[in-house]
Amino acid sequence: MSLIINSNFSGTESRLFRGKLIVGLLKINAWKEDGYGELDGSMLRFKTRGFWNRVTEIRDIEGVRVLGSIKYNLFKGSAEISYEEASYSWKFSNWMQQQWVVKREEDEASFKSTSFWKYEGELFNEGIPSAVLLASLFVQGHFRRMTAAS
Structure with a gap:
């Protein structure tokens, strides 16, 4: 599956397209590092906590149930996404931070x-759940804000 991602200049809103059909949306609050999104029926909220050791909780759309978490490693430009008892590794593929990959085993x-x-850009997917794809876009936005702030 291939998706096209378009974002506004500030990166606070990303729209996901399959061809010309919009299939998802991710909105990020630039001040609180919280957000919400939807992709292929997965509707999630993201709530970031902590200062030095940032952790983002992945919650259902009502914000009640915690479904997973994101732990960041700023120095390595990587993150670990845990979603419904499965772990996915996320990292940049090049030094310019223009490419990234998220994987778990063969997916x-x-x-x-x-x-x-x-x-x-274009997002190519081989077996990663749509909720983890949304979390991956949130991670990329997090690193983008961190680099812009420094």
């Missing part, structure tokens, strides 16, 4: 940017 999804200034 893998990769993103390749098609624009230097704007967050646009």
Whole structure:
């Protein structure tokens, strides 16, 4: 499955397309590092906690049930996504942070940017659940904000 991702300049809203059909959306609050999104029926909220050791909780859309978490490693440009008792590793594929990959065993999804200034690109998926794809986009947004702040 291949998805096209278009984002506004600030990166606070990303739209996901399959061809010309919109199939998902991710909105991130730039001030609180919280967000919500939907992709192929998976509707999630993201709530970030902590200062030095940031952890993002992945919750259902009502924000009641915790479904997983995201733990960041800023120095390595990587993260660990836990979702419904499965662990996925997320990392940048190049030093310019224009490509990333998320994987678990043989399942893998990769993103390749098609624009230097704007967050646009193509997401190729081989077996990764849509909820983890949303979390992966949230992770990329998190690292983008961290690099912009420094």
